[in-house]
Amino acid sequence: MLHARALAQLSGVKIVAASDPLLKEPPKLPSGEVRLYAGHQDLLARKDIDAVVIASPENLHRQAVEDAAKAGKHILLEKPIATTLADADTIIAAAERHKVKLMLAHILRYDVRYAQIKAAVEQGVVGRPLVCYARRNATIQEARRLKGRVEVEEYISVHDIDQVLWYFQDRPVKVSAEIARGPVMQELGVHDYIWITIRFAGGGLAVVETGWGLSEAIGRWKRPSSWGGFGDVCLELIGEKGSLYLDYRPMTLAAVDEEGWKFPDTLHWPQLHGEVVGDVLEEDRYFLRVLRGEAPVISTGQDGRAALEIVLAAMRSWKEDQPIRL
Ligand SMILES: NC(=O)c1ccc[n+]([C@@H]2O[C@H](COP(=O)([O-])OP(=O)(O)OC[C@H]3O[C@@H](n4cnc5c(N)ncnc54)[C@H](O)[C@@H]3O)[C@@H](O)[C@H]2O)c1
Structure with a gap:
């Protein structure tokens, strides 16, 4: 939920939902209420979501990306891209096919x-x-x-x-x-x-x-x-x-x-005065620039x-x- 916290600090971003089968309660963000879904399909069906961060365990990335891309959501995907090259290729192809932006969270x-x-x-x-x-x-x-x-x-x-x-x-x-x-x-x-x-x-x-x-x-x-x-x-x-x-x-x-x-x-x-700062905030800030069309994806x-x-x-x-x- 680190990305949710960091992104919620950025102006113009609203974190409206999270999906995690193991979470009991929605994450508490100072920016407002977050709806928690057990499965990501319900979250992806929402029309008010433009982009998602996928930070699930590595072997689950492919399915999540395929579903998110199909739903037309832009994606910030945690590293490693996947655990097999076949899954990596499917991920890249899905983003291309559905014309969504895919940025890898290579934080360094x-x-x-x-x-x-x-x-x-x-x-x-x-x-x-x-x-x-x-x-x-x-x-x-x-x-x-x-x-x-x-x-x-x-x-x-x-x-x-x-x-x-x-x-x-x-x-x-x-x-x-x-x-x-x-x-x-x-x-x-x-x-x-x-x-x-x-x-x-x-x-x-x-x-x-x-x-x-x-x-x-x-x-x-x-x-x-x-x-x-x-x-x-x-x-x-x-x-x-x-x-x-x-x-x-x-x-x-x-x-x-x-x-x-x-x-x-x-x-x-x-943390700085109650906010998350550092690389993760810079990465999320960059993702926002990509979403706004102000910067190219530099970790593809x-x-x-x-x-x-x-x-x-x-x-x-x-x-x-x-x-x-x-
Ligand atoms: N960039 C970085 O510095 C950095 C740091 C830590 C983790 N990561 C990456 O983030 C991803 C998650 O790693 P982690 O250490 O946070 O793992 P984690 O196990 O701590 O957290 C994974 C979360 O995914 C949830 N989850 C499990 N199954 C799910 C599903 N089907 N759908 C949605 N959520 C599901 C779990 O409940 C848990 O909350 C990995 O790809 C990892 O490599 C990156």
Whole structure:
């Protein structure tokens, strides 16, 4: 319901309905009453809805997009686009067939720091990208929340894979991945960490390191209640003429008290004076610009498919214990 909260803050937006089979009560938004439906078809039948955000579990995206597109609703779809390439293709085709706008919620494209890297690369500041390393390690609470429903590459690596593809603008030709199993595997049956190597046609190389096995202590504090925890994130990109560095550990703010160290999320969806701010708000604001015809979609269905193709190749690579050629 994070998108609903963020979108409701934007002028000209009214959140009128939500659909979730597991919710008991409609979300409470300061902007007014929200009608809750158990199934999305009733919501889609409403004539007063122009656009929907689809943030259901990954394997349910295809059906939801097909139905929303058929009903003529524009769509902001959470990552990963789907869990199979066949579903991704169906999603893209459905949006095209019914002429609705489809924007993938690859949130880092709406983070000012990642977008600055893109601008620097595009303007030739570092020359042709040669290598990129991106890390995103979350705490074990994140893995527990999902109860083993997806692998970490489907849920988290996809963010950084999308960034790497955005920066390199080259064709990936080979993917290798190695995993490490630890407490997450023991408790939930999915692996703890994955390191993915992506080789590009032009010779570029990227390494995406992802996991969700960091100590609970990093995000377990109780105070301040408005602080949300995150993990350990960084990115470096080295090109022929220069390099770029991003370090999110901590995200510019840290505290220590009797509970221990605290590193809050100050970037993705922190609260500011009772509102949701950060990347998610920027992403939703951008979606609104797309809906109004003021901006093009910059995270397309094809971008979602491209990132998924690498996720799936990485999964094949560790399962078959060999590099996968694309
Ligand atoms: N961009 C990001 O940073 C980000 C962060 C978290 C999650 N996500 C994405 O959002 C999606 C949901 O992930 P999550 O972590 O919020 O999962 P979640 O399990 O926490 O929440 C999913 C919600 O979907 C509801 N749901 C279940 N079946 C449904 C159905 N048939 N129709 C409608 N709703 C249904 C559940 O009741 C639940 O409220 C995934 O695609 C995930 O990858 C993106």
